[in-house]
């Protein structure tokens with residue numbers, strides 16, 4: 001996989017020519033239970049983006065920690081940075097516009113934070129971008145979405161799925177012993193939603209991560225084929 005910020009200009013030129021695909025991993029700094037690092041959303045989306053890039057090519061941008069509708073205003077949890085809706089909207093739109101300007105033609109915003117209004121805001125930015133550009137394709141997916149295409153349900157909040165993904169990628173950032181013993185965990189007290197994170201495992205995380213790439217890669221290749229064909233036609237006209 002290729003990290004955008006580590007590329008020299010000639011390397012970026014070659015990528016834009018062969019596989020003009022860019023992934024922006026997008027998440028939050030947000031409370032994820034007492035057992036997970038607060039950057040979980042972004043760290044998991046970043047690693048999933050790197051895995052997908054290794055499979056299809058293109059580049060991965062540095063992860064963006066900038067989210068709206070987090071656990072702070074919603075449930076009062078600390079260690080969480082809440083940004084304004086407008087900030088998220090314009091940042092997403094400007095990333096897409098700038099990547100387009102550089103020659104990228106398929107852009108994926110991979111969302112590790114799933115707050116409903118946050119997701120809606122990013123989708124609106126993507127829509128605005130697509131309305132203005134017919135020669136490219138931009139999409140925004142929650143990182144659990146591709147697994148959902150084959151009926152595998154992910155997308156909790158610091159529960160079994162998210163905790164497993166972090167255990168797979170960064171086991172040093174998870175400590176299940178910090179969860180209360182013999183007590184149910186819930187959203188109000190622990191900030192945990194979904195299946196019990198005490199059932200999490202690196203193996204389950206690996207399964208989710210592999211399924212993500214398996215499902216996402218063919219969709220990205222389809223979009224790439226489409227935009228490369230359009231680019232070819234446009235070049236012939238010149």
Ligand SMILES: [Zn+2]
Nearest residue numbers: 041157158162
């Ligand atoms: Zn999360």
